[in-house]
Amino acid sequence: MPNPFLSSEEYDDRAHALYNEARYDDALDVLREGLALYPNAVELHVGVGYARLAREEFAWARRSFDEALLLDPEHEDALAGAGELLLKFGRVDEAMHTFGRTLELGYEDDTDLMLQIGRALFREGYIEPALSYFERGVAHAPENAEALACVGYAQHRLGRDAEAIDTLRRALSFDESFGEARVYLANLLYDAGELEAALGEFERTTPEDHWDELGIWRLVELRKSAGGLSDDDLGLKPWDDRLTEISSDPDAIDELLAEVETQFMEREGAAHSQAQGHLEMLGSLLDGLAKDREHDSTADEALALDAATRPSPKSRELTAESAHQIVLRDGRSFEGTWDEIVTALRDAQDSTRSVDDFMTVEARRQYGATGVRISTRGPEEFLRGSEHAGLLRIIR
Numbered sequence: 001m002p003n004p005f006l007s008s009e010e011y012d013d014r015a016h017a018l019y020n021e022a023r024y025d026d027a028l029d030v031l032r033e034g035l036a037l038y039p040n041a042v043e044l045h046v047g048v049g050y051a052r053l054a055r056e057e058f059a060w061a062r063r064s065f066d067e068a069l070l071l072d073p074e075h076e077d078a079l080a081g082a083g084e085l086l087l088k089f090g091r092v093d094e095a096m097h098t099f100g101r102t103l104e105l106g107y108e109d110d111t112d113l114m115l116q117i118g119r120a121l122f123r124e125g126y127i128e129p130a131l132s133y134f135e136r137g138v139a140h141a142p143e144n145a146e147a148l149a150c151v152g153y154a155q156h157r158l159g160r161d162a163e164a165i166d167t168l169r170r171a172l173s174f175d176e177s178f179g180e181a182r183v184y185l186a187n188l189l190y191d192a193g194e195l196e197a198a199l200g201e202f203e204r205t206t207p208e209d210h211w212d213e214l215g216i217w218r219l220v221e222l223r224k225s226a227g228g229l230s231d232d233d234l235g236l237k238p239w240d241d242r243l244t245e246i247s248s249d250p251d252a253i254d255e256l257l258a259e260v261e262t263q264f265m266e267r268e269g270a271a272h273s274q275a276q277g278h279l280e281m282l283g284s285l286l287d288g289l290a291k292d293r294e295h296d297s298t299a300d301e302a303l304a305l306d307a308a309t310r311p312s313p314k315s316r317e318l319t320a321e322s323a324h325q326i327v328l329r330d331g332r333s334f335e336g337t338w339d340e341i342v343t344a345l346r347d348a349q350d351s352t353r354s355v356d357d358f359m360t361v362e363a364r365r366q367y368g369a370t371g372v373r374i375s376t377r378g379p380e381e382f383l384r385g386s387e388h389a390g391l392l393r394i395i396r
Contacts, residue, residue, distance in 0.1 A: 008034055008041035015047045024051045042072045049081045058088050076107045084120040096129065103136075111137040111147055118150060127157045145175035153184065161188055179209030190218050199226060207242035216243050325395040326383060333395075338379035355379070362386075 006014075011034030018027035028051045034044045045068035052061035062085045068078040079102050086095035099117050107113055118133035131154035137147040148171035155164035168185040172178055186201035202219040210216050216239050223229055229236060325335045332348075334341045339355075346358040353361070359382045363374040374385035386392050 006034070006037075008038040008044060011038070012041070012043040012047055015044075015051070019047070019051060019054070022054075024054050027051045040071055042068050042075055042078065045071065046075065046077050046081065049078070053081060053085065058085055061085055074101075074105050076102050076105065076110065076113055080113060080117050080120070083117065087120060087124045087126075092126070099129075099133075108136050109140045111141040111144055114140075115147055115150055118154075122150075122154060122157075127154050130154050131158065143174045145171040145178050145181065148174070149178065149181040149184070152181070156184075156188060161192060164188060165192070176204075179205055183209055183215045187215055187218065190222075195222060196226075198222065207238050210242060211246060213243060213247060323396055326387075327393045327395060329391065338383060342379040342382060 011030055015027040015030040015034070018024075018030060028048065031044050031048045031051065034041065035048070038044060045064050049061045049064035049068065052058075052064060062082070065078050065082040065085065068075055069082060072078065079098055083095045083098035086092075086098060099121075102108075102110075102113060102117065114133045114137035118130045118137065121127075121130035121133065131151065134147060134150040134154055138144065138151055141147055148167055152164045152167035152171060155161075155167060165185065165188050168181050168188070171181050172185065175181075182201055182205050186198045186205070189195075189198035189201060198218070199222040202215065202222065205215070205219075207216070220236055220239055223236065323335075324338060324341060325333060326341055327333045334344050336344070342355055342359065346353060346355050349358065356376070359376040359379075363376050363382070363385070374389055375381035383392070383394065387394050
């Protein structure tokens with residue numbers, strides 16, 4: 001039951017607190033109570049709009065923002081929310097115009113609003129416009145670490161990594177505890193080949209600062225290479241625990257797609273082998289006809305010799321099986337069966353390890369470098385996964 005002793009502002013504050021805890025259903029209940037008492041409270045309509053937006057109920061969210069703008073056409077938060085919804089509906093020009101209204105109305109000095117609009121644009125892939133709003137936020141709050149970090153993220157997405165590194169370092173100079181920015185900076189330094197600097201930044205993060213696996217894999221890899229740590233070193237346990245925590249089982253759809261892709265590749269390979277066999281047979285027939293024409297008098301002897309020297313079906317199968325070739329990014333080429341190729345790759349690095357250990361360590365190292373998972377279930381899966389990660393090319 002609505003509480004008549006609460007003001008519309010108090011209802012708004014309560015709903016806002018629930019929203020920040022991601023309790024959107026509870027926030028909507030509070031907002032509805034408030035609107036029952038204060039149907040013309042713009043803030044409550046805006047609050048409903050954002051709660052609906054968070055629940056991806058876009059049509060209902062738009063209705064709430066429209067009601068808010070009918071009550072106050074110049075309400076900055078309603079304009080920002082309406083603009084974000086227009087982006088969701090693909091009405092980009094209208095969204096840009098709606099966002100631009102906040103600038104026309106003089107809200108450019110509202111750093112939080114500029115960041116909100118910038119993030120909405122960033123999420124939908126409009127990076128350059130997002131950067132312009134982030135930069136407006138920084139212009140009015142040059143020591144705001146969050147605003148600076150947003151500028152750095154956008155610079156990176158635009159391929160301006162050197163600027164992004166400088167910007168993120170500046171953000172961290174104002175807030176050393178900003179874990180998200182430090183993880184981002186460490187990954188950029190890693191990508192730039194500045195591994196010592198990357199490790200220095202990773203070392204200043206905590207496991208809780210990481211929300212994806214890439215940074216943790218890279219930190220573990222760098223610690224091992226720099227400090228000679230073993231896989232079971234106690235110093236790595238908190239990171240392994242965090243990795244387990246944030247890792248999840250593959251999505252059922254992803255598993256299905258992977259299975260379909262594997263089956264398709266197997267069928268394609270079988271079809272290729274069959275076609276190759278047909279071509280070889282045709283070649284043999286044509287060759288035989290040519291010999292018949294050239295050596296008509298000795299046809300029987302030629303056929304007998306051909307039958308005696310022709311490889312058996314089993315040997316042809318073995319020859320086809322071994323006819324694989326890969327080329328690494330440095331130009332080195334390896335040929336043989338899948339097993340032989342992986343063994344040769346292992347020998348080129350460290351012949352004292354088993355092939356399974358080699359694949360496991362390489363898959364882990366390359367995941368840290370590329371973010372692509374490489375299967376170690378067998379040599380063929382390992383090599384195909386390595387090709388997918390861009391580490392090699394399979395010629396045949």
